[in-house]
Amino acid sequence: MNVNTDQPTHQQAADQQAAQHQPCFAHKVGHGPPHELSVRQLHVHYGPICALENADFTAHCGTRIGIYGPNGAGKSSLLKALAGLLPHAQGEVLWNGKPITQSRQEIAYLPQREEADFNFPITVRGVVEMGRFPALGWFGRFRKSDRDAVDAAIASMELGDLERRQIRQLSGGQQQRVFLARAIAQQAHVLLLDEPFTGLDLPSRRQLGSLLQRLAKEGRLILLTHHGLNDGEELFDQVMFLRRRIIAMGPPGELLNDTELRTKAGLPT
Amino acid sequence: MSIDAAGLLEYGFSQRAILAAVMIGFINGCFSGFVVVRRSALFAGTLCHVLFPGVVAGAMLFGLSAASAFAGSLVACVLVSLATVWIARSSRLDRGTALAILYPMSFAAALLAISRSGQFMELEHYLLGYILTLRDLDLWFIYGIGFVVLLTLVLLQRPLLLFLFDPDVARSLGVPTNGLNVLMMIMLVLVTITSYQAVGTILALGLLVTPGAILFLYVDRPRLLFWGGGVLGATLAALGVAVAIISDAHAGAVIVLVFGLAFVIAFCASPRYGLLQRVLQARQVQHHGES
DSSP states (O other), rough: OOOOSSSOOOEEEEEHHHHHHHHOOGGGGGSSSOOOEEEEEEEEEEETTEEEEEEEEEEEEEEEEEEEOTTTSHHHHHOOOTTTTTTTEEEEEEEEEEEGGGGGGEEEOOOOOGSSOOSSSSSSSHHHHHHHHHHHHHOOOOOOHHHHHHHHHHHTOGGGGGGGSSSGGGGGGHHHHHHHHHHHHHOOOEESSTTTTOOOOOHHHHHHHHHHHHHHHTTTTEEEEOOOOSSSHHHHHHHEEESSSEEEEEEEEHHTHHHHHHTTTTTTO | OOOOOOTTTTTTHHHHHHHHHHHHHHHHHHHHHHHHHHTHHHHHHHHHHHHHHHHHHHHHHOSSHHHHHHHHHHHHHHHHHHHHHHHHHHOOHHHHHHHHHHHHHHHHHHHHHHHHOOOOOHHHHHHHHHHGGHHHHHHHHHHHHHHHHHHHHHHHHHHHHHHHHHHHHHTTTTTOOHHHHHHHHHHHHHHHHHHHHHTHHHHHHHHHHHHHHHHTOOOOOOHHHHHHHHHHHHHHHHHHHHHHHTTTHHHHHHHHHHHHHHHHHHHHHHHOOOHHHHHHHHHHHHHHHHH
């Protein structure tokens, strides 16, 4: 019997498919390399105004990256470009070597909280269920596996007691956890969060910080914009200083304590 | 002619009016949830007024008929909507401002055309509605539009929900939000076109906004808002027609007043936002303060 060794076996193909759609626990147990986000020569212009210039970096699953910069530094533009929201952005954004537009389900974008319509007549569970829509498509039937995924996401974000509440009836921290639960239900690998800590009280910030740490440990890549310089070492595995260009990227302990770099990035010293 | 309640379904004209009211009320009610959550009630209201210049243009070109009124109003609304979007996207002006400029322009042109031609007195029907004089063909037309609108809403419910709740997230997931926006505008035009037969172009806004506004005070689930709005709209419209026939009053005015009255009752009685609830809470606070 001849076996074509170039073709993946059925089991290998199933493993590859599973790896694409599940958070990448695989590399944690030695089953393969971590998933990779590569950004190459990314430029964002709004008309004549340049918001982001020549952004170039690579990031892997299991990492929390804090993006710092003054107002207008291009932090939100970077996240939006990664989320595919800026069609005029130039450059390459690759997810595992392929254009990220081919893997939209892998990316979950969480805009700034004030951009959401909290008057919308929807419950916590309703928002989390939306996370299943990309997998279901426009007409796919909502099955038991989808309900289980929603239940798991709600439990994971400790929202079980709140699932029937309308989203306006939640605190800022709880609202942020609802959006994270939607991303988990979506089974996204990459979470892009625009200023998730803004407006939260200290206990909510701590809770959100530890949840993000757990999500990263489970194998997700988390990129988020942030302003607080004091809690960066605790919150992030890597830090990026951005001022239209990437000024520096590295361990938070090194960058956040470097006053020269902070000055160069337009951050308070 | 006045008819008692028992005789409502005996006459052809009243049967047609009630059947039309049910479908017109249902699709307006379904769509009203969209208008309310998008906060585009004023935009929709202004667009309703563009129907009339469209009817006049259709009548000038092809003679006054249901078909010319439909074609004229459809083309006028789509043109004004697209021009509005185009102005808003290519300048600093917002959509409401652009529409507020285009709508009086088209209305003024229609008035000038009427005064010059000295005809089309039947146009009053289109301003104030003619649901009691509908023909079978009109009914087919209303049900045809209703079917198209409802089918679209059913097929697009998931991307629409994503789009309505969070357009940026919807776009990041590949939902064609610009296309949906245009499609919903066309649906809005089709829905308002059915309304002018029931209540006329001036009062059409009542049907298009009130059911969604009522349910917005009560429900926390989008499905209840959209489909509940349909059921509520159909019920209120049919009730309005029945009251108008029994009391021999102007049908369009009665339908809109029934919708308005339902809103007043709902607003007072809403357990979360209602006036009664606030009065009771204020009394409780006062009582606790005294004790």
